[in-house]
Amino acid sequence: MSDESTNLSEPSSTPARTSSLGSRQHGSFTGVVPSPSQSWEIARIELLRGYRWVRHQDFWLVFTALIGLMSAFFLVQTFDAARSVGSGLAADEALPAWLVTATGVLWVFLTVLLVGDGFGSNGDLDNDGQYLTIRPAADVAGGVLFAAAAKFSVYTIGLGLAAAAGLVAGTGSLLPLLGITAAAIGIPATAAAIGYPIGFALKGFVRRSENLGQLTTVFGVVLGLTYVTLSVTGELLTVVERLEPVLQSPPVAWFGHLALVTTPNAGVDLTGPLVLLGLMPVLVIGGTVLAVPAARYAWLADTARTSAEEGRELPSAPESRVDAVLAVVCRAPATRGIASTTLRRAVRSPFQFVFVAPPLVAAIVFIEGAVTTGSVPWYVPWFVVWYGAWAAGAVLPLNPLGNQGSTLPTLLTAPARGRHVVHGNVTAAALVGVPLTAVVALAAGYLAGSSPPVLGALGVASVVAVTGSAVVATGIGSMFPRFDAVSFDGSRRAVPPSKRAYSLFSSTLSLIVIAGAFVADETARAVGAVLLSRWLPFGLDISVETLAILSGIVLVGGVVGIAAAYRVAIQRIEDYQI
Amino acid sequence: MTDHAIIADGLTKQFGSEHAVNDLSLSIPQGTVYGFLGPNGAGKTTTMRMLIALTEPTAGTAQIAGVPITDRARLTQRIGYLPAEPPVFDELTAWEQLRHVARLHGIPDDEADSRIETLLDRFGLLADADKRIESYSTGMTKKVGIIAALFHDPDVVLLDEPTSGLDPRAARTVRDTIADLVTREMTVFLSTHILPIVDELADTIGVINDGTLVAEAPPSELKSQADESPDLETAFLEVTAERDTTNAEQSQLTDSGAIGSEGEPHVR
Numbered sequence: 001m002s003d004e005s006t007n008l009s010e011p012s013s014t015p016a017r018t019s020s021l022g023s024r025q026h027g028s029f030t031g032v033v034p035s036p037s038q039s040w041e042i043a044r045i046e047l048l049r050g051y052r053w054v055r056h057q058d059f060w061l062v063f064t065a066l067i068g069l070m071s072a073f074f075l076v077q078t079f080d081a082a083r084s085v086g087s088g089l090a091a092d093e094a095l096p097a098w099l100v101t102a103t104g105v106l107w108v109f110l111t112v113l114l115v116g117d118g119f120g121s122n123g124d125l126d127n128d129g130q131y132l133t134i135r136p137a138a139d140v141a142g143g144v145l146f147a148a149a150a151k152f153s154v155y156t157i158g159l160g161l162a163a164a165a166g167l168v169a170g171t172g173s174l175l176p177l178l179g180i181t182a183a184a185i186g187i188p189a190t191a192a193a194i195g196y197p198i199g200f201a202l203k204g205f206v207r208r209s210e211n212l213g214q215l216t217t218v219f220g221v222v223l224g225l226t227y228v229t230l231s232v233t234g235e236l237l238t239v240v241e242r243l244e245p246v247l248q249s250p251p252v253a254w255f256g257h258l259a260l261v262t263t264p265n266a267g268v269d270l271t272g273p274l275v276l277l278g279l280m281p282v283l284v285i286g287g288t289v290l291a292v293p294a295a296r297y298a299w300l301a302d303t304a305r306t307s308a309e310e311g312r313e314l315p316s317a318p319e320s321r322v323d324a325v326l327a328v329v330c331r332a333p334a335t336r337g338i339a340s341t342t343l344r345r346a347v348r349s350p351f352q353f354v355f356v357a358p359p360l361v362a363a364i365v366f367i368e369g370a371v372t373t374g375s376v377p378w379y380v381p382w383f384v385v386w387y388g389a390w391a392a393g394a395v396l397p398l399n400p401l402g403n404q405g406s407t408l409p410t411l412l413t414a415p416a417r418g419r420h421v422v423h424g425n426v427t428a429a430a431l432v433g434v435p436l437t438a439v440v441a442l443a444a445g446y447l448a449g450s451s452p453p454v455l456g457a458l459g460v461a462s463v464v465a466v467t468g469s470a471v472v473a474t475g476i477g478s479m480f481p482r483f484d485a486v487s488f489d490g491s492r493r494a495v496p497p498s499k500r501a502y503s504l505f506s507s508t509l510s511l512i513v514i515a516g517a518f519v520a521d522e523t524a525r526a527v528g529a530v531l532l533s534r535w536l537p538f539g540l541d542i543s544v545e546t547l548a549i550l551s552g553i554v555l556v557g558g559v560v561g562i563a564a565a566y567r568v569a570i571q572r573i574e575d576y577q578i
Numbered sequence: 579m580t581d582h583a584i585i586a587d588g589l590t591k592q593f594g595s596e597h598a599v600n601d602l603s604l605s606i607p608q609g610t611v612y613g614f615l616g617p618n619g620a621g622k623t624t625t626m627r628m629l630i631a632l633t634e635p636t637a638g639t640a641q642i643a644g645v646p647i648t649d650r651a652r653l654t655q656r657i658g659y660l661p662a663e664p665p666v667f668d669e670l671t672a673w674e675q676l677r678h679v680a681r682l683h684g685i686p687d688d689e690a691d692s693r694i695e696t697l698l699d700r701f702g703l704l705a706d707a708d709k710r711i712e713s714y715s716t717g718m719t720k721k722v723g724i725i726a727a728l729f730h731d732p733d734v735v736l737l738d739e740p741t742s743g744l745d746p747r748a749a750r751t752v753r754d755t756i757a758d759l760v761t762r763e764m765t766v767f768l769s770t771h772i773l774p775i776v777d778e779l780a781d782t783i784g785v786i787n788d789g790t791l792v793a794e795a796p797p798s799e800l801k802s803q804a805d806e807s808p809d810l811e812t813a814f815l816e817v818t819a820e821r822d823t824t825n826a827e828q829s830q831l832t833d834s835g836a837i838g839s840e841g842e843p844h845v846r
Contacts, residue, residue, distance in 0.1 A: 315708035317691035318673055337681025341667065341674070348710070407665040410726060414682035415631050415654045539824040576652070578632045 025385055034142025038135055042143025047150060049411060052256070057486055066358075067391070071158060079169075080319050083470055086170015089265040097248065100468060102144065102258030103183065104247035106159070110191035117148055118199020125299060132299070141200075141295035142288055148190035153184065160184035160259075165355055168265055176263040183259035186280050191463040193287025200294035218256035228364070233371060321326075336417035338424020338466060342396055343431070348565045351494035356391040363387070371445070381445035381458050386513040388437025389465035390506060393473030397425040398497035398505055400474050400569065401481035405495065408578065418570035422474050429470035438462035457520035465516065468562045469509050475565025476505045478572040508561065515554035525551075581767035583608040583734050584629065588638035591624050598624045600789040602638070606782070608733075611760055613780030613797070614769040617818055621768045621789040623662065626736050629767070630659050643733040643765075646735060647823075657733035662739045664723030668712035672703055672722045675711060676729060683730040697725045701751055716743035724752060728759065735759065735766040740793065741775055773810045783810075785817050793817045 054060045085096060117123060123144065125131055131140045160180045169175035207211045230236040246252060254276040260266045261273040293470055323336070330336040346352055370376050396403065400421055404411050411421070416455070441458045450458065482498035497505075517524040529544045536542065542550075579590045582784075584606040591599040599621040606612045627633035629640055631650045640647045643656040661665050666675050673694055680690030701721045712717055720743050727735055737756075741749040749772075755765050756779055770776060776783055780814040785793040793800060797810060804813035 087825060144693050234764065314704050317687075318671065318677075318696070323687075333684050333686060337678045340681075341670065344674065345667055345669045405667070406661070406663050407667060408658055408659050409630075410633055410665040412632055412650075412680060413657055413659045414679070415651070416652070416682040420682075476644040488802065525735045547680055577634050578627060 004180070006362040015197075020472060025373050031333045032138060032292065033285075034138045034292070035135075035533050036142075038139040039142030042131070042135070042140055043146035044151065046143065046147035047478050050147075051149065060486070075158060077164040079166040082166025083170040084166075084196075086176070086263070087347070088170070089263065090171050091102045095260065095266045095268070099260060100253050101240070101244055101247045102413065103187075103256035103259050103382065104252040106156065107187050107191060108243075110155060110188060112150060113200070114148060114195025116191050117152075117225065119203045120199075123196065123199050123203060123298065124146065137296045137299070138292040141292045144295070145192055145196045145288055148196060152192065153188040154216045156184040156187045158296070161258075168345045171264050176260075179262035180259050182273075184276070185231055186258065186276070187255055187396040190280060190287070193284045196283055197287055197291040197294040200291060200298040204294065204297035204301045207298065210464055221502045231364070234368075251279070263463040267323075277565040291521050292485045325431070326427070327433070330423070332420055332423070334414075334420035335423040335427065337429070338416070338421055342425060342428040345403075346428075346432075348395060352496075354494070354570050355496045356395045357391070359387055361502070376444055376448040378448050378521070379517075379527075381448055381450060382513070382517040382521065382524065383515075384441040384444050385437060385458060385461045386510065388433055388462060389469035389513060390509050392429040392433030392437070392466045393469035393505060393509065394497060394502065395429070397429050397470045397473040398477040398501050399482055400425050400477050400497060400573065402477075402483045402495045402497070405483070405485075412578070413575060418573035421573045422471070422566060422569045423476050426467065426470040429473075433466040436462050454521055461513075461520065462514055465509075465513055468512075468558070469505075471562050471569075473501075473505050473509060474567045475567075475570040475572075476508070477501050478569045478576075480504075480574075509552060512558040512561075515551035515558070518551035519555060581608060582606060582768060583643055584612070584640070586629065586638065588641040589625065589628055589635050590637040590638055591621075591628060591633065592636040596790045597678065599628065599635075599786075602791050604640075604784065604787075604791075606765060607734070608765050609760055609763040610781040611768055611779045612765040613757060613776030613783040614786065615771075615773070615776060615783060615785035615814055616769075619785045620818075622786055623738060625786065626659070626738055626767065626769060630657050630736060634660075646678075653669060656733045659721050659736040660726040660727035660735075660737045660740055662742070664719045665724050665726065666711050666719055669710060671708050671710055672698060673707040673712070675722055676726055679729060685730065693729065694725075697729065699756075701725060702748070717745055717748050719756045720744055721748060721751075724755070728755070732764070734765045734767065736767045736769075739771065740768070741770065741772055749775075773814065777810045785814060787818045800809075 011280045026259040054064060085099060089095065125140065125144070160183065164177050167180070168174055193293040206216060227236075230239065240247075250272055254272040256274050258273040261268045263268065272385075286419045300488065323340055326339050332341060366376070366380050366383070370380075401408060438459055441462050442455060445455050445458045477497055480498040480501040482495060482501070485495045496502075514528070518528050519525075525544050525547055529542055529547045531541075532542045581604050584604055584781050586604040589599055589602040590597065600721075602621075602625060605614075614622055618689055623709060624633060628635045629642060631647045631653055636646075642653055644655055645652045647653060666815070667678075670678065672755055676694045676698075677687065680687070681789060682692070685693075695704065698707050701724070702834070703721055703725075706718065708739050711722060714722070720740070724737070724740055727737065740756075742753050744752060753775060756768065759766055766779075768776065769781065780797055781796055782790055783793075783795065793803075793813075795803070799809045800813045800817075801810055804816055805814070834843075
């Protein structure tokens with residue numbers, strides 16, 4: 001067989017054709033070692049696409065801004081801690097051991113994240129048909145790995161800058177910059193070189209396995225829940241403490257030593273950093289070379305097909321419990337159709353739930369407080385009612401037209417009427433939202449020591465608030481439909497409600513639920529009167545009784561608003577034109 | 579029901595100052611196939627959307643199966659529509675998707691299921707009916723869309739590119755299905771770029787270019803009007819080129835101030 005034919009799988013391994021159309025000269029390591037210039041070009045495009053993707057996704061811009069705020073706070077803390085350490089070192093104090101541990105944790109954290117990144121869709125090629133037929137897989141793998149290292153260096157550059165500035169301020173010397181710069185570059189580079197090949201290999205393995213492929217989502221959920229549980233219960237620190245002997249020993253500890261080796265009076269032994277500086281190129285080049293076959297193993301995998309395919313009987317009409325329940329609840333087939341499809345899509349493509357997740361950060365604080373103090377504050381059950389109602393409204397009914405996506409013409413050209421769409425959306429939201437909200441609110445009320453009348457009010461409020469909020473959401477959402485999907489990782493997409501619908505619905509619902517809490521709960525009323533008297537301008541004062549009356553008026557307004565939202569939604573859906 | 583399934587009079591759609599469709603009049607007899615041709619961006623989809631009340635005309639009126647397009651509630655009971663992008667939810671299986679559409683049409687599940695089974699079998703999808711549409715090929719997804727459009731036995735069905743992305747066998751099934759629909763007195767408004775299908779099925783062909791209906795005739799008559807060779811492709815190219823040339827000439831004349839704005843010739 002000729003050279004040419006043996007190299008058909010690697011397009012540019014064929015003997016270079018030196019034409020005027022472009023350079024196709026490759027070194028003798030082509031196919032094994034990535035070409036730096038080609039990998040850089042692929043990485044550059046990957047990073048550019050990533051930047052443009054974030055810039056054009058309002059959801060991610062908001063998320064990035066929030067993370068940015070949190071990061072700024074964290075960076076200030078890092079600066080203060082580093083300055084304190086620097087001052088201590090200048091005063092001949094010993095270097096705190098936690099600095100080396102923290103640097104080691106950062107490296108381990110980034111390596112684990114990069115394993116996940118390589119395993120996930122970021123480790124796939126959007127244009128594999130183009131890339132893999134133009135360049136050898138080595139160049140493409142190198143580019144992907146390069147882009148990942150650059151992306152994740154955001155962590156080390158930010159933290160490194162804050163820590164270096166703190167140490168410089170504390171010690172009065174610029175020398176800490178050198179060690180920290182070396183660590184800030186070396187940590188993501190080595191983490192990517194180790195993490196990505198592992199991620200690629202795992203991906204290839206899972207893709208070839210019939211059973212593992214079906215369990216990926218379950219593994220992801222279990223991992224996520226484990227992480228959240230460890231964070232909430234404070235056990236994450238225990239895990240770090242258990243790992244401390246490893247994090248304080250070479251080679252992981254060398255990253256911390258490298259970061260601090262140039263800091264005056266740090267007293268770091270030079271051996272570790274020197275060995276690490278020598279090892280880093282070996283690790284990066286070795287990892288990159290290993291990433292190439294691992295990437296081929298992942299990208300060229302034939303996805304396992306279920307063996308149940310063969311000899312199975314032809315499918316018959318599907319039967320589901322959801323349909324059985326809906327058959328009891330909904331009379332009109334169109335309402336049943338909307339509700340059933342809405343629920344099925346939500347379960348099978350749960351990315352829509354991401355848009356209602358942010359307030360759950362507060363839930364972590366409540367749970368942590370409850371675990372540590374053993375008691376639940378009085379307002380937590382009401383927060384649960386508010387959240388249940390808000391989430392039930394915002395997750396599905398807040399975009400009744402946009403959620404239809406490409407099937408909107410089918411809906412609008414079918415005899416189904418606006419009321420069917422509204423009823424279907426409200427039924428879907430209430431069917432899931434009411435029991436969940438009621439159970440959690442009552443449990444929280446019980447733990448908070450709420451009186452039986454308050455528990456009763458919580459139960460009723462859960463039903464009324466969730467159902468009412470779903471109706472209000474449908475009304476507001478039909479006024480401000482949104483059709484643009486948000487991409488989570490390039491392949492997974494969901495359509496969030498429009499910003500106007502989101503804001504209007506959130507403020508309306510919050511007002512109604514707070515008014516409900518004031519009417520039903522004496523403590524809430526008393527606290528509300530005190531807070532409002534403090535916040536109101538022009539020295540205005542509000543008594544508990546006035547607050548009760550005003551809350552009652554808001555609730556009556558809310559009931560009228562629900563009726564109005566119902567009419568608006570029906571009219572808007574029936575008259576909607578593309 | 580009137581003898582004409584689709585009647586349009588002076589349908590016009592303006593987006594800002596631009597005419598997407600300009601003064602379009604149609605009269606399509608019941609139980610016929612109307613092939614609707616035009617270059618990309620000529621106004622085919624906008625015309626279809628106006629006819630099924632998805633887009634409000636800037637001017638003009640239309641009736642589908644005797645129902646004015648302003649009466650959407652009644653209109654929806656008489657029409658079926660397949661957009662160019664198949665209207666399906668990727669998260670559902672084909673059977674679930676079709677049952678959803680059946681429910682939107684108010685058809686009870688048991689009645690819908692037997693019809694779904696028959697149609698899935700006819701389009702060769704029954705074996706995959708319990709798989710999610712996200713795992714389907716383009717052609718399979720298209721077939722689900724076609725079934726959904728025809729499922730409730732409408733009087734008039736409007737199909738936008740029904741055979742694009744289909745393999746020859748599936749395209750044949752669609753052609754046979756359309757031919758079969760006509761024998762049941764269904765009227766088919768067929769928009770496509772695939773000329774042989776229109777040539778084979780259409781009773782009348784309408785060609786729209788730049789928002790204006792520039793030709794309307796039975797296929798044989800349209801072909802015979804072609805100067806270079808008597809085939810539909812040549813006829814289509816000549817008719818649309820003629821219009822483009824006329825527009826260009828008019829634009830030149832307008833630029834030079836030779837004629838006023840009312841000087842637009844009517845090629846049709």
